[in-house]
Amino acid sequence: MNIRQLEAFKAIMELGSFTRAAERLGLSQPAVSKLIFLLERRCGFALFHRQKNGVIPTAEGQMLHSEVKRVFLGVDSVSARARAIRDFDYGEVNVVCYPSLASRVLPPILGGFLKSRPGLRIEMSSRNSWLLVETMATQGLDVGFGMFAPDRPGVRFDKLCSMRAVCVLPPDHPLAAREIIHAGDLHNARFVGMVDEDRAQLQIDQVFAESASERNIVIKVQLTEACCSFVSSGVGVSIVDPLSTEGFGRDQLIVRPFRPVVDFNIWVLTPSFRQPSLATQALIDHVRLQLAAKLAEMARSIGDEP
Numbered sequence: 001m002n003i004r005q006l007e008a009f010k011a012i013m014e015l016g017s018f019t020r021a022a023e024r025l026g027l028s029q030p031a032v033s034k035l036i037f038l039l040e041r042r043c044g045f046a047l048f049h050r051q052k053n054g055v056i057p058t059a060e061g062q063m064l065h066s067e068v069k070r071v072f073l074g075v076d077s078v079s080a081r082a083r084a085i086r087d088f089d090y091g092e093v094n095v096v097c098y099p100s101l102a103s104r105v106l107p108p109i110l111g112g113f114l115k116s117r118p119g120l121r122i123e124m125s126s127r128n129s130w131l132l133v134e135t136m137a138t139q140g141l142d143v144g145f146g147m148f149a150p151d152r153p154g155v156r157f158d159k160l161c162s163m164r165a166v167c168v169l170p171p172d173h174p175l176a177a178r179e180i181i182h183a184g185d186l187h188n189a190r191f192v193g194m195v196d197e198d199r200a201q202l203q204i205d206q207v208f209a210e211s212a213s214e215r216n217i218v219i220k221v222q223l224t225e226a227c228c229s230f231v232s233s234g235v236g237v238s239i240v241d242p243l244s245t246e247g248f249g250r251d252q253l254i255v256r257p258f259r260p261v262v263d264f265n266i267w268v269l270t271p272s273f274r275q276p277s278l279a280t281q282a283l284i285d286h287v288r289l290q291l292a293a294k295l296a297e298m299a300r301s302i303g304d305e306p
Helices: 003-015 018-025 029-043 059-086 099-115 129-139 199-210 224-232 278-301
Strands: 048-051 054-057 091-097 120-126 143-146 155-164 166-169 190-194 216-221 238-240 254-259 263-271
Touching: 003 018, 003 029, 003 059, 018 029, 054 059, 091 099, 091 129, 091 278, 099 120, 099 224, 099 278, 129 143, 129 155, 129 263, 143 278, 155 278, 166 224, 190 199, 190 224, 190 238, 216 224, 224 238, 263 278
Parallel strands: 091 120, 091 143, 190 216
Antiparallel strands: 048 054, 143 263, 155 263, 166 238, 166 254
8 A cells, every 4th residue: 555545545534525535635536446446455345335425434444544544643743844854943953163152152143043943952062273173073063163274184164254353452551542453553562362272363473473563472361252351351452353352341341453454264164074954054054144244243333344
């Protein structure tokens, strides 16, 4: 027996007529009759008593109908699950990203993504730049967001967006009144730097080397978010990506455009041996759109639009 025969049987049981069942199924009445004939032959017993004004199910047909209803409940469940998968409302997406993105920026973005998808679950972890890449390569997660794109087998890198580095200063710093901070302005300034393993820090170091400006690096930290916290405590100034300043008020941190321009990239990391699921791709597209809007808003707020 096949699903088409069972559909015909179920329709006749519900409508009491071969003709009406044929109309529901978009078939001719002889085609429905043939489906029932084949089903009866396979079952080995009659399913209906034919009468002039319709059909009446046999006792065996009524018993079979109970089982067929359970079958179609299962089919309906499969159909509902397929719709949920199609609409990105089922399953789990495993995400890994760098810390400041994970703690301050992504929560409202992913919260908005999940709001209309109650059946979807996200598992998110954070890693620094190089460990993030290794995690993607060795643990087979669905997607990562990082600022480092080395040539690593097993990982595909696609540029998500770019952002300009900014200078962050304590509110009472003498340079806070300036609209733009140049590398030369920070000569001998007390500076909060990043540890040497941070790839973005290499770009900052190169800029200061080319400008012949010496910084007085008083502390090095591992996270740009920690940079901002030390700056807001008055330890010194720093150069960070703008997203790391999220959550700090103007009474805590002054953010200014920095020159020369230093561009940081955020990369989407996905496993190179398989394509992203529909839900994962929808999440990437959502993050791309929301981050672009967020960065444009932050650039406008400090007068650093391209």
